[in-house]
Amino acid sequence: LKDIRKDKLIVLPNTGWDILRLGEGWELIFKCGKSCPAHLPPHAHSDLLSFDLYYKGVPIFFEAGTSTYRNNKIRQFERSGAAHNCFQVAKFSEDQNNNLINWIESVEVWSSFRAGRKGKIIHKNSGLSEDGTIWSEASHDAFSKLNLNYKRRIEITLLRNELLKLKLIEKLDCYISINWRQNWHFGPFLNDAFINDIYYQLTLNNEFKQKSSKTYCSYQFGKLLERKTLYISGVCKKGLHYLSHELILNPSKLFEN
DSSP states (O other): OOGGGTTTEEEETTTTEEEEEEETTEEEEEEOSOSSOTTOOTTOOSOTTOEEEEETTEEEEOOOOOOOOSSSHHHHHHHSGGGSSOEEEEEOOSOTTOSSOOOOOSEEEETTTEEEEEOOEEEEEEEEOTTSOEEEEEEESTTGGGTEEEEEEEEEEEOGGGOEEEEEEEEEEESSOEEEEEEEEBOTTOOHHHHHHHHHHHTOOTTSEEEEEEEEEEEETTEEEEEEEEEEEEEEOSEEEEEEEEEEEOGGGGGOO
């Protein structure tokens, strides 16, 4: 990396993470590399191209974490793609409530410490734009069984008064019709005013189905905290599709009653 990028964009290829630091307390981490060392899969999660976002150490978007190593439903969920801020796809189904859809895992995890086929990163790039935007993008081959080419791009820009602009773009080149789902897991310490503002921005497009749920995350091992999750889902037919969200995050709302 060039010196000008060292404190803004940190690429850690041996860990699979990119760290994007805008300053003013904003930090985003993006899982866009290897899911785990080839010889050490037991702790792998199905989290390729997932991200977490923090403001001054407060988790804004936050995965489920790890609360247990016991082989139970909690462990299965925490290792799954559904527990991470990622994009999921499945072979097309008429079940629009997503109850019976078999979502493809970017890493096939099973039991408590087992992993099967692991998606491979097939493209990765990142950079710092002239306007101060930091971006990272990557694609993996875990959806190739559906003849689907997928790429995710994340951009963050610092605006006035510590406001953050976050742009998320999903690119899908489909050869058959598919179901898709986008997971937005909120941190456990956010107030309703902040969450409702993000909900409003994410649900402006009525073309997609939205479902709000109470879920949980593990901020410490063995301890579960309730938080909120928004699932956005839809269908893409054969062809090229771009799914895009642009959020303006106002940290001052974090401290409102």
